[in-house]
Amino acid sequence: MSEIRNIKEQKLLYHLTSVENLDGIFKEGLKPRASLSGFNDVADPDILKKRQALQLEHYVPFHWFAGNPFDGSVQRNRPFTQFVLITVYRSTAKKNGWKVIPRHPLAGDSIDLLDYDQGFESIDWDIMNSREYHDSHCKSICMAECLAPGVVKPADFFKIFTPNDEVDALCAAKMRAAGVNVLTGVNQRMFYQ
Template identity: 70%
Template sequence: MPDIKEQKLLYHLTSLENLSSIFQNGLKPRAQLRAFEDVADAEILKKRQGLALEQYVPFHWFAANPFDGSVQRRRSDAQFVVITVRRNVAIRKQWKVIPRHPLANDAIQLLDYAEGFEAINWDVMNARDYHDPQCKSICMAECLSPDVVSPNDFFKIFVSNAEVEALCESKMREAGVNVQIGVNRGMFLR
């Protein structure tokens, strides 16, 4: 398996239902959202709000992470897409990093990108052992945009199959944006 630290992308899972709005308005921090298909757990959202994390757009360091799996298992009837952004966009735009799950038992560390990147325990993350609570927490480290992420900053949107790909392409044309879309079944449970 490739070293996650050396990869070039960041990943954000969302419902296919949100894609039209995202193409038109960008990927917004939760605090700026009004009507959208929420994929996150309500209890976790309350805790994130207490840490003011709803002011950021969260991305993960790899796809098919514990969050993605949890959401897809909980909402097995829904279709999802994974929006990717190059890590150099996060560096250039001065995004923040949380080196482990923000709701881990220890205090939250909201760090500047470079410091946060170095604070992540990449060896543990690369193990991807979701039965180990420490590893699972590190696998849910986040890179956080304090601003709306424009479709112009998207690298590619990954989908589970050709049917979802066609729907995404239609939504993209309606919004007048141009983003690469590709099928990668390995990023999705079904």
Template identity: 65%
Template sequence: MSDANIREKYFVYHLTSVENLDGIFQEGLKPRASLENFTDVADSEILRKRKALNLDRYVPFHWFAANPFDGRVQLSRPKEKFVLISVFRSFAKQNDWKIIPRHPLADDAIQLLDYNAGFEAINWELMSTRDYQNPECKSVCMAECLSPEMVNPKNFSRIYAPNDEVSSLCEAKMRVAKLATPISVNPGMFL
């Protein structure tokens, strides 16, 4: 399977600051509307628009790592440490997650679809080109898979860290929370 064939991959990904892991490991990955004390990595203007569309009631995941959102967040916070939390796409499908087939703020009205319809609505061929200079491609690359409820840490498939230091920090936090999610170091998934 080619790395460019995003449609055939197994996971969806959520980028978060390492500072959020204690809360995530103890209480789960929650929708923004349910959060209080956390390090927010998203742009405040985008957050206002997401809230107006009630998208703050979902936990957003992307279809591949190092997408335009991940890149922007990491570039705007160069001293912060990040991890990617992955969940199996099959879990998302079984639990009736929703899909927005392009950037949720790309159009006046969002297209919030059931998993199967949303999966088929994504332009996978365009997404796989990852041409961020092409506005349409960039928008498709920011398609989202949305959990309508908290994602329990026992349902995380793997956590990806950019280096051994962050991996060790994750392992320590997981020991405290009594979790055993696999961790992989993969610098290629980060800037």
């Protein structure tokens, strides 16, 4: 297995979605849940109700690394769904005033919705780097979020990671049909096996 890099020093943010959602994403961008209709929702309905109560449905959530507990849970619960990881540079998030929640937003009675710099510094990176998902505190830190306050356009995507050549080709075909050009790349290790 390859060496795990320090998450704090990485450059990207990650958003897991079903391949079925790519047509709409390439046409209109990655939208907050409150602006969506007719898409393949991969999130847990009970969690969505709690997120709505916290008014988080007006943001597009990204995670700080691939293979986080959310990604694994969604993929395990939907074994026949093909997924991709849409990435953006953290510098894009910082420049565009994205918000940060330094732990899972449902890990307590309230959330800390912070400006990017303050939120980034509030994350317990040492705990996150340990990736001890059997420890509830660590698991919560590993699901810290960076939230885009509106539509994230394909022009802001860095790269779309795919689990295999078949999904990569499908992703490329959907981009051609939409007139979009985003880098893609197969990286099977980023997906639940």
